Amino acid sequence: MATKPLPDRARVVVIGGGVIGTSVAYHLTKLGITDVVLLEQGQLSSGTTWHAAGLVGQLRASETLTRLVQYSTALYAELEAETGLSAGYKQCGGVTVARTEDRMTHLRRTATSAAAFGLECELLTPRQALDHYPIIRIDDLVGAIWLPNDGKANPTDLTFALAKGARNRGAVVIERVRVLDVLTHAGRVTGVRTDAGDVEAEIVVNCAGQWAKQVGAMAGVNVPLHSAEHFYVVSETLFGVHPDLPILRDPDGYTYFKEEVGGLVIGGFEPQAKPWVSPDAIPYPFEFQLLEEDWEHFAILMDNALLRIPELERTGIKKFYNGPESFTPDNQFILGEAPEVANFFVGAGFNSVGIATAGGAGRALAEWIVEGAPVGDLTGVDIRRFAPFHGNHRWLHDRVAEILGAHYEIPWPNRESTTARPFRRSPVHHLLESAGAHFGSRMGWERANFFAPAGVAPVLEYGWGTPNWLAWSAAEQTSTRTGVTVFDQTSFSKYLVVGSGAEAALQWLCTADVAVPVGRTVYTGLLDERGCYQSDVTVTRTGAEEFLVVSSAATTERDKDHIRRNLPEGATATLVDVTSAYAVFGVMGPRSRELLAELSDADLTTAAFPFGTSRMISLGYATVRATRITYVGELGWELYVPTEFAVGVYEDLVAAGARFGLARGGYYAIEALRLEKGYRAFGRELTPSENPVEAGLLFTCKLDTDVAFLGREAVEKARAEGPRKKLVSFAVESAEPMLWGGELILRDGAVAGQVTSGAWGETTGACVGLAYVRATDRATITAEWVGAGSYEVEVAGRRYPITVSLAALHDPANARIRA
Numbered sequence: 001m002a003t004k005p006l007p008d009r010a011r012v013v014v015i016g017g018g019v020i021g022t023s024v025a026y027h028l029t030k031l032g033i034t035d036v037v038l039l040e041q042g043q044l045s046s047g048t049t050w051h052a053a054g055l056v057g058q059l060r061a062s063e064t065l066t067r068l069v070q071y072s073t074a075l076y077a078e079l080e081a082e083t084g085l086s087a088g089y090k091q092c093g094g095v096t097v098a099r100t101e102d103r104m105t106h107l108r109r110t111a112t113s114a115a116a117f118g119l120e121c122e123l124l125t126p127r128q129a130l131d132h133y134p135i136i137r138i139d140d141l142v143g144a145i146w147l148p149n150d151g152k153a154n155p156t157d158l159t160f161a162l163a164k165g166a167r168n169r170g171a172v173v174i175e176r177v178r179v180l181d182v183l184t185h186a187g188r189v190t191g192v193r194t195d196a197g198d199v200e201a202e203i204v205v206n207c208a209g210q211w212a213k214q215v216g217a218m219a220g221v222n223v224p225l226h227s228a229e230h231f232y233v234v235s236e237t238l239f240g241v242h243p244d245l246p247i248l249r250d251p252d253g254y255t256y257f258k259e260e261v262g263g264l265v266i267g268g269f270e271p272q273a274k275p276w277v278s279p280d281a282i283p284y285p286f287e288f289q290l291l292e293e294d295w296e297h298f299a300i301l302m303d304n305a306l307l308r309i310p311e312l313e314r315t316g317i318k319k320f321y322n323g324p325e326s327f328t329p330d331n332q333f334i335l336g337e338a339p340e341v342a343n344f345f346v347g348a349g350f351n352s353v354g355i356a357t358a359g360g361a362g363r364a365l366a367e368w369i370v371e372g373a374p375v376g377d378l379t380g381v382d383i384r385r386f387a388p389f390h391g392n393h394r395w396l397h398d399r400v401a402e403i404l405g406a407h408y409e410i411p412w413p414n415r416e417s418t419t420a421r422p423f424r425r426s427p428v429h430h431l432l433e434s435a436g437a438h439f440g441s442r443m444g445w446e447r448a449n450f451f452a453p454a455g456v457a458p459v460l461e462y463g464w465g466t467p468n469w470l471a472w473s474a475a476e477q478t479s480t481r482t483g484v485t486v487f488d489q490t491s492f493s494k495y496l497v498v499g500s501g502a503e504a505a506l507q508w509l510c511t512a513d514v515a516v517p518v519g520r521t522v523y524t525g526l527l528d529e530r531g532c533y534q535s536d537v538t539v540t541r542t543g544a545e546e547f548l549v550v551s552s553a554a555t556t557e558r559d560k561d562h563i564r565r566n567l568p569e570g571a572t573a574t575l576v577d578v579t580s581a582y583a584v585f586g587v588m589g590p591r592s593r594e595l596l597a598e599l600s601d602a603d604l605t606t607a608a609f610p611f612g613t614s615r616m617i618s619l620g621y622a623t624v625r626a627t628r629i630t631y632v633g634e635l636g637w638e639l640y641v642p643t644e645f646a647v648g649v650y651e652d653l654v655a656a657g658a659r660f661g662l663a664r665g666g667y668y669a670i671e672a673l674r675l676e677k678g679y680r681a682f683g684r685e686l687t688p689s690e691n692p693v694e695a696g697l698l699f700t701c702k703l704d705t706d707v708a709f710l711g712r713e714a715v716e717k718a719r720a721e722g723p724r725k726k727l728v729s730f731a732v733e734s735a736e737p738m739l740w741g742g743e744l745i746l747r748d749g750a751v752a753g754q755v756t757s758g759a760w761g762e763t764t765g766a767c768v769g770l771a772y773v774r775a776t777d778r779a780t781i782t783a784e785w786v787g788a789g790s791y792e793v794e795v796a797g798r799r800y801p802i803t804v805s806l807a808a809l810h811d812p813a814n815a816r817i818r819a
Helices: 019-030 063-083 101-117 126-132 155-168 209-218 295-308 310-314 354-371 393-406 429-434 470-482 502-509 553-566 592-599 643-660 667-677 712-721 783-788
Strands: 009-015 036-040 094-098 122-124 143-147 172-175 179-185 188-194 197-206 226-235 247-250 255-260 263-268 317-327 334-337 344-348 437-442 445-451 485-488 493-498 521-527 533-543 546-551 574-577 582-588 614-619 622-627 636-642 663-665 725-732 744-747 750-761 766-774 791-795 798-805
Touching: 009 019, 009 188, 019 036, 019 155, 019 344, 019 354, 036 155, 036 197, 063 101, 063 155, 063 354, 094 101, 094 126, 101 122, 101 143, 101 744, 101 750, 122 126, 126 143, 155 172, 155 354, 179 197, 179 209, 197 209, 197 354, 209 317, 209 344, 226 295, 226 393, 247 295, 255 295, 263 295, 295 310, 317 393, 334 354, 344 354, 429 437, 429 445, 429 643, 445 470, 445 485, 445 663, 445 667, 470 485, 470 663, 470 667, 470 750, 485 643, 485 667, 493 502, 493 553, 502 546, 502 553, 521 553, 533 553, 533 622, 546 553, 553 574, 582 592, 582 643, 592 636, 592 643, 622 643, 636 643, 667 750, 667 766, 725 750, 725 783, 725 791, 744 766
Parallel strands: 009 036, 009 197, 036 172, 094 247, 197 344, 485 663
Antiparallel strands: 094 143, 122 143, 179 188, 188 197, 226 263, 226 317, 247 255, 255 263, 334 344, 437 445, 485 582, 493 546, 493 574, 521 533, 533 546, 582 636, 614 622, 622 636, 725 766, 725 798, 744 750, 744 791, 750 766, 791 798
């Protein structure tokens, strides 16, 4: 029975009384929305929160996620003074040890990230690691790092403190109420139905933990989660263990250790996890419950724990915890407003980092609700990174078995998941496979990363140095620069915007002027009200009332959501997703015109078919859309081919290309070629934290017209104020280091930024990349300031001089693409 009567209505209903739900409620009230009702089917923290280990490690893979945890730690330390309830937070520091040189390289790169984020971090020798954690064995260690600001919290105490803070500002917290349905009308949420009655609401927030997928389904919203069994044990009192003992992580042994009442919590992330039941089969009630012990499955963790802390051999185990937790397909949590239903928000799938992230994530989601959009760059955790097909139970079951172990796997450059694949396949996938392709995955698409030579297995060997595939990918780069290469780019997102108001709608949405003649293609940004990037796309006018919009593979759902939400009121324009209707083949290189001329009667000369032109042409037996554009910086065309003609067109290209030395190319080559050309990529150079002034893309903004576009005022303000950071191209002056992105950039010896993208550039003969540079001693920077500095890049602790340029490294005058 409900612990108190349900109100008839509330502005916001939060579903789930774990640490995430209480954090969202707390922060909503802190931001002034006090008409909040939080509903919990059992007791607060009784789902997956209560058995969390409570580790709070600050340093994350991105600056955004690091800032979220930094905020969490500051909040947890202050909650008792505000609420009278302690979060059980203690800053004890953290030690992460390395058994191998590869792991140590990763830790050195971690220290570099810490420097970029302004976070304290120290590299340690094994002996220094022992000083911080005196009970470990060190004879097999290569080194370690020390993060003094890491800590630990008590999950239940933290949840109750957040709930009290929310109550103190007016929120109503009701336990013993089960949500049975989410009510919607005309594509908007209207409330919830519970076993104690209905509650009308303007906004519903799904923080239901491992039940979040079920709750999402009630509203017709996809929340791709699957539970897995997660294990840890608590030891008896152990000599040398005290309350100030740091967190210890031994990722090569899959284990972590935390002090608890004189003993140790010993847990980990085994390489092969145990998925639990289907999300539809999670039992109810399931309150403060655990699953059966499984010592056999836990053995790999226990064996490694005994190796690291020998004293455990003589210490008993007090308790075995096997508590299910929900995991996402990509090991990042889910945050944001669902694209399917307006005002339905989700905060779920925290993949064992819920305690560390709860404070910052709760604030970020509350800000999203209040502002109507995310305040910062939450692209990596945005719910819109998933498509409906990611919700398949069987696919999630197989993927989660790998994802849990990814927590402590070395985060190799270009790491690819191996489970639940192949998934989405291009019509010519079999032809690429027979030609020696190695496939990566993006938005479920199987995409060729590179092609191995005949007779050689297309194997991707992970490492930090020169990869096994580099010579093959370099040959693809050379072919593209000197001959002709065909790329399968079918994974592009493709949309039609149609209707009498299509032009007006896109003029509002796009930074560039898209009121162009039929058959013209325009590169443009899509911004938000803050003038920051939500996407970058090409727009081709294909008719008087029809436009083809092409975007990156990963952004399909967020692009569609952004466009639909921001269509001008009353716009007579419709968005249609045609991604799967067309294959796309990029035919690139100085001999691309010759190759296409073998198969087409169309006049492909520059006079007849200049850069930026798009038209239907015959190609063999097929009729396709040919768009003269490039993402590799060479003469070339993108061919948009109806799916049913794709195999024939590809076979024709390969057959006719033999006399021109045609090569097949993969996405690793595209990455390197676009970096030599200085082309930006959404999610790396272009994010919701950057504007066109900083990105060097003012030329794509129609500021010389009086045409309004979303974000225009913010862009004009940013231009008047000057950039606080600036995107630069760079080349390493040594051919020795490999760059993968994330490396530290230094200007005159001081931290100036991070590499957003890096790769080996065969044309340049060294690694190249893009990076934002900034100054700490001035509000804005100029081109002269950029040019006056001396620059280095730090790669795993070593510094190398780099040459920095505001212009493209390759063909800055664009002579080759306009030939």
